Amino acid sequence: MSESDEPRWDLLPDDPEQFFSLSGDYDVRDLKRSYNALIKRFKPEKCPEEFQRIRAAFERLNDALRYGETRNPGSLPPQAQFDWSAPPAPGNQTQEPPDEQTILPPSDIDHDESESESTPLLEFPELYERVQQEPLPDIYEELKSLPHKTPYDYYALALISDLITDEELSFPFWLLKGLKAHPEEPALFELLHQYFLTDQTVKGLGKLLVETARVIRNDRFYYLTENAWDRLLREVPFNQFRQVLEACEANLLDHEVDHMLVFYVHLLKAGLWKADPDWIRMILAQIDEYHERMSYWLELEYEFLFLIRSYREQREEFLKGGPIRKLIDQTIIDYCTQSEQVADRRFLECQQTLVSQRDELLKEFNVPSRGCENVIYLWETIAADVSERIDTEWSPDDPATLPEQTHRLAGQLFAETEGAEYRKAVKIPTLAFVLIFLVSIIVGLLFALNKSDSISAILLIAGCLLLFNGVTFIISYLVADVVTQEFYLSWWRRQLLTFYQSHWFPLPYLAAELKRLNGTQIGKEKFRGMSEVAHMLRNDAGLWFYSTAQRLLAACR
Template identity: 45%
Template sequence: MSGPDEPQWELLPDRPEDFFGLEGDYDVLDLKRKYNSFIRKFKPEKFPEEFQKIRAAFESLNDALRYGEPLPSSQHLQFDWSSDTEQSDSELQNELTGSPAADPLYNSSSEATDKGQKTGLLERLKDEPIDVLYSELKQQPSKSPYDYYALAVFADLLPETKGHFAGWILEGLKVHQEEPGLFELLKQYFSQEIPLKELASLLLKTSRIVNSDRFYYLTEKGWDRLIRNAPFKIFRKTLSSCEANLRDHRVDNLLVFYLHILKPAIWKASQKWIDQIFAEVDSHYDELPYWLEREYYLLDLLRQYREQRDTFIQESAIRETIDRAIRNYSVLPESEADLAFLECQLLLISYEDDLLTEFPKLDKQLLNLRILWELIADDVYERVEVYVEYSESEQRDSQIQKLADQLFHENYGRRYQNITEMTSTTYVLLFLASIISIIYLIFRMFSSFWSSLLYIGLIVLTNFIFFVLAALSSNWLRDRYYRAGWRFEIMRFFQTCWLPLDEVAEGLEALNGTKKDDIEYEELDEIANLMRLDPGLFIYVTAQRLLHASH
C-alpha cells in the first residue's frame, strides 16, 4: 500500500495523537471521527494487521479521554532509575526470547538499568541462566520499578512461575504506588486473553492495591472480557467485592464505567441489577459529559427493548433476525458486531415484500425500535461509509422527481387520482346543494320559522357528518393505496438510490401541489408522512444504504 493518503505508521505506538492528526483541544467525538475515517479504508477483514494498529492507538487515546487520564503520548512505559550501565527493556526481552518482542506488554522506548548491580542484566543474561537471575533479583531487599518489571518478565518465561507476570507488577505497584510504567503495563495486561478464573482473582487483587478511582480505567478491558464470557453472577460478585475495596472514587469515573459496561450487561444481568445501575446513573445525570448523553439514550432504548422483546419477536423469522442483530451489536466486540450487523442487512433485504408486510402499522413499541435501529445503523454507517457525493441538489431533486412520477403515473397513482377527483367533485356538488337549500329555507323562515330552522340544522349536521366520514374514508383510501402499491414503488426506488429516507420524504413534500404535464402532485405530503411511519420500509432502506456503503 502506498500513496498520498497512506498513514504515518512510524508514529505508532508512541505518538497516537500525531497519527490521527489531533492537536489542540479535542474530545472523544473528534477522536472517533478520525478513527472512523481510517478504518473505512483499512477494514479488519481486508487489512487485519493495519486495523489492529489503528484500533490499539484509538483505544489508548479513547480510554484516556473518557476517564480524564494523561494522554498516552506523554505516558510511555518510563521508569525512574539510575545506574552506570544502561539498557532498554525491549533489548532485555529480545535477549530473553531470541527475537524482537512482539507482545506490547514488553515494548518500551524508555532506558533501563539494573539498579544495584555492577553488570547490567543484558550482559549477565549472556552467561547466566534466567532462573539464577530471577532468584537473585527476587531476594533483593529493595527493588526499583524496573526490578519488578524484570521479575515479571523472568517469571513469565520460567515454567514453574509462568503466569506470574501480573503478580510481580502488582507487587511493584504496592511499593511504588501508581508508578506510570508499571501502571501502564498492568493496563495492557488486562487487554490480553486472561483465563476467566484468573481474571476474576486478578481483578480482586488489583482493587486491594489500586483502590482509587483509577481502578476503573486500569481494569476496564478485563471487565469487558468477564461480562461477555463468564456467568453474570460471577461478574456481579467480582464487581461488588472489588468496589468494596475502593476508596474516594470519583462519581464521573463510576458513570463512565457503568455506561460502558451496561451495553453487554443489559442482555445478561437481572432486571433488578439493571434498574439499580440506571438509578445510580440517573441520580447523577446532570454530571454526565455531553458525549455520554447519546450513549445513555441508546442504553435506555436497549433497556426498553429488552423488556418488550418477548412480545416483539412473536416467532417471526424477520423479527428474530432484527433481535439477533441488536443483541450482537451490544455484546460482540466492535468489528465483529459491525460485520454481524451487515450480514443481518443481507438477510433483511432478502425478505423484501415480507419485510414490508411484517409491520402493518407503527405503534409505540415499533417507534422505539425504529429509533434504536436508526442509532445503531448510524453508528455502524460511520465506520463503513464510503462517502458518495449527493450534495448536488439537481441530482437529488431529479431522483425524487422520478419517484413522484412513478407514484402518479403507475396504475395505482392514476386510479387514486381519479377517485380523489370524483370525491372532490362530490364535495363541491354537495356544498352547492346545501347552500341552495339553506337559502330557500331562509326565504320560507318568515312563514314557518321553527320548522325552517330545524331543516337548516339538519342540513348542517348532515353535511358535517358527511365531511367527517369523507375525511375518514379518504385517509383509509390513501393508506390502502400506499400499502397496496405505493410502498412497493418506493421500495424499488431505494434499490438504486441510497438517499436517506427522511431526505426523500422532505423532497416529496416540497413537490406537493406542483404540476407536471397533465399530472398534479397531490397528497405527496401525506405519502411522505406514511413513509416516515413505516418501520418495514425504514428497515429495508437502512439495509440498502448500509450494504451500498460497505461495498
C-alpha cells in the same frame, strides 16, 4: 494525514497522539474521526495486522481521554515514565504479599514472547546480558530473594515468571506486587493497564480484579480494569459478575467519582441487556446523582442508554412481528454487547439479509408501522456510527438534485393509468358522502315542512341528520384512507423501493418534497395525492429499514 500518506508505524506504540495526527486540545470525537479514517483504509479482513495495531493505539488513547488520564504516556520523558531504579519511597514500604507460591495459582495462560521484545530491556544491559548467558530459573530465584526490589525488578520477575512457570496469571500478579511496594508507579501501572486491554481468558479474571482492587484502591481502578469488566460481563452469568464487582468496590476508598461515572455509562451499554432491573435502577440513580459532572461526549453516551431503555420498553411488542424483527433485535443486542469489530460485521450481515429478504421485510412492517419510532431512532444512531467506519468513497445523492429527482419519482408514482385509477377510487367514497348528505338535507326539509308546528320534532330530526352525516363522513374518510393505503402497498411502495435501489435521500426529506408537490402543476402534469404518499412514506418502517440497508451496502461496495 492524507489518503495517500502511509501512516507513521514507527510511532507505535510509544506515540499514539502523533500517529493519529492529534495535537493541542483534542477530544474523543477528534480521535474517533482520525481512527475511522485509518480503519477505512486498513480494514480488519484485508489488513488484520495493521488493523490490530491501529485498534490497540486507539483503545489506549480513547481510554485515557475518556477517563481524563494522561493522554499520551509515551510522550513523557523516560526518567518520568520509567523510573525503574527508584527505591521504595519513605513511608510507602509495605509488607510483601504472601509467598508467591500462594498468591500465584497455576495458570494456563501463555504470553507471546514477542511482548518482551517491545520492552526496554536494552536500557539495562546487565540483566539483558545475564538473560542471554544464564538460566532463567536462576535469575528468577535471585530476583525473588532480593529484600528490596525496584520497579524494574518486579517487571523482570513478571516477564520471566511468565516464561518459566505454570503459575496462573503470574505476569499481572507480579505487577500488582510491584504496585503494592511502589504505589502509583507509572510504568507498572501502564503495563498492568495494557495487560487488561489484551483479550485473555476469563479463568481467574475475577480473582485478579479483586486483588487489583486491594492494591489500586482509588478511582483509577475503573480506568485500569474497564476492558476486563467488558470481557467478564460478556462471558459469565450476571450474578457472578455483580459479586466480583461488589467485592472490588468494597476495597475502594477514594471519594472521587469521575472515573466511576465514565465506567458505569460505558458498562451499561451492555449491562442493560444482562443485568437485573433493580441493579440497573440503582446504577442509573447513582449516575444521576452526579449528572452535572458529565462531559459533553459522556452526555451523548448517556443519551444512547436512554434510547436502548426506550426500545426495551416496546421490545416485547416489536418482536411479535416475525423473524425479520427478531434479526433486527439481535443485531441491536450484538452492537451493544459485542466488540466493535464483531458488532460491525453482524450489523452489515443484517443489512444484507434485509435487502435479500425484501418481501419478508415489507410484510412484517405494515403501513402505517405503529410502535416503531424508538427502534427506528435507535437503528439510525447505530447505522450512523457503523457508517463512519465503513464509508469510503460512497456518498449520498446531491441534495440540490432532490426537487428534480422527486419530480421524476412523482411522475412514476402517478403515471397516467395508476394516477387515474387512484383518483377514481378515492372519488367514490367522497361522492357517496356528498350524495347521502344531499339526500339527508332534502329529507330534513320535507320533514320540517310537514312538522312546521312542532319545534321539538324539527330539532330532533336535525340532530339525527347531523349525527347520521357525521358518521357517514367518518366512514367515507376511513374508506378513502383504506383505498390510499391499498394503492401505497400495491403500487407506490414498489416504486419507492426501486427508487432507493439507485438513489439515496433521507426519507423525511423525500416525504417533505413530495408533500410540497401536492396539487402543483408542472407542464401538463398535476400532482394530486402527494400528501397521502408523503404521510405513508413517513410511517413506513419497512421502507426505512430497506433504504438504510441499501445505503450501507452501497458504502461497502
